[in-house]
Amino acid sequence: MKTVESEVMEAVEWDELSFSLTPTRSMYMAECDLGGEWRPGELIPFGDLSISPAAGVLNYGQGVFEGMKAYRSAKDRIVLFRPERNARRFQASAERLCIPPLPEEIFMNAVLSTVGDNIDFVPPLGKGSLYIRPVVWGTGPVLGVQPAPSYTFVVYVSPVGPYFKGGMRLLHLEVTKQFHRAAPRGTGNAKAIGNYAASLYPLKLAKAKGFDEILYLNASDEACVEEVGSANLFILSDGVLKTPALDGSILPGVTRDSVIQLARERLNMEVRETQVSVSDVAQADEVFCTGTAAVITPIGEITTEEGHNVITDSVGPVSRKLYDLLTGIQKEELEDPFGWVTPLEVY
């Protein structure tokens, strides 16, 4: 183990890491038949899978995923952040896609053992994190549109660098009426793979116009904003923090929930989960988006069909405070009164 570890330490260029895939030693795999029980799986070498061209996921998109991070903390140990929330959301997403939900113990075991077996791929403190990707697919063959007869659960990991290199940068979002992310009572509140396939084309057009991301409106009447591609949105107006209420088409982010609690309990702020209009965003004092990958990323400008609005050209004090609190707890530099940080057993 020691020799392998030092080989990896030399092979990975920690300073060159970006948010992209670096293959690691192993991945976890478990299987389940329709209506059947999930059987505990095992670690296997990281590599390609062999599945039928008639697999449910390949033809009808039956799949859901999660995104989490493991990182070295200031206490010189490896930690996860609120992993049980991801386990539960993974179950809820699976249910919506007619995939047998995975028991929480198998999920946690899979995550811990995959991180443990690839522990030497966790970047040094401050150089990034080990991104964890749990994913489940309908892998059994189907021809007609129906749930696949069997399912495969995989956890793979990859070292990643900070999402935005060179520190915090203010994003410029496009508010589009050309596309919607999620329909009312659709799959917007599930981390369903198809949601992301549908987001690629709108994002490609937005990027070609020079925007960083899209701010999506609600599909029913476009009266309020929902979220940013793959991150939740917050605005600060007159000292009140507001975020769009979870109405069924917004993904319930773990970072979103953490920021709400930090603002209420550590900054004694009023937080409202409510409707947020485009003009609320344009007139806000601070705007930021949240997610496991994005952490807390400030937004400086939005452009709507009516025109361009500058919100701010610097990171606001509340955004900065929330960022410092969240990342301080995550890195174990600050006390964790919520019990959010889960240390990995020492391997």
Ligand SMILES: *Cc1c(COP(=O)(O)O)cnc(C)c1O
């Ligand atoms: C994953 C995701 C988020 C952020 O969720 P976190 O649990 O904070 O990582 C927000 N919106 C969408 C659409 C997502 O897929």
